[in-house]
């Protein structure tokens with residue numbers, strides 16, 4: 276599997292592509308602005324079909340382009356705790372860039388902690404990691420030793436917990452019980468900034484120690 280990460284507008288949010296060349300399929304995780312164009316170009320390069328869009332959480336900067344994937348008939352996955360944000364993203368407009376158009380994202384597959392998605396010929400484990408946002412999930416790819424985590428943790432930092440539905444104690448609990456329990460060598464792909472690893476954050480994250 277090839278894992279590609281791309282920082283996209285308007286505030287530098289990462290979209291992740293999981294590409295399986297043998298099956299000619301790919302899965303996209305998160306949809307900032309321009310994600311659909313980026314994903315379709317990538318899919319074309321690899322002669323792949325986009326078989327799923329997984330949204331790590333409902334914050335506007337992660338779902339802006341979600342409507343375009345839905346319009347193309349691509350199945351979309353999200354956690355029900357963020358239903359309101361998927362259905363009416365403009366409710367978050369006071370936290371977004373003024374004047375930005377935010378369209379609803381119809382979720383076709385509701386996911387929750389403990390689910391296993393069978394996509395791209397591999398098992399993807401869903402872990403629920405609230406604290407930054409009530410419906411934040413991470414996608415753990417055991418065979419790839421990789422986890423796509425949304426905004427729960429970043430290289431040397433953690434997600435904001437001052438937005439609606441945020442809570443530091445819940446975030447800390449999520450990180451300790453769901454992120455730091457992944458194998459040490461797991462590469463972490465956060466929603467913003469560069470990659471890190473479980474062992475690196477356990478050893479030196481200034482907010483939550485392992």
Ligand SMILES: [Zn+2]
Pocket residue numbers: 332334407408426
């Ligand atoms: Zn967020």
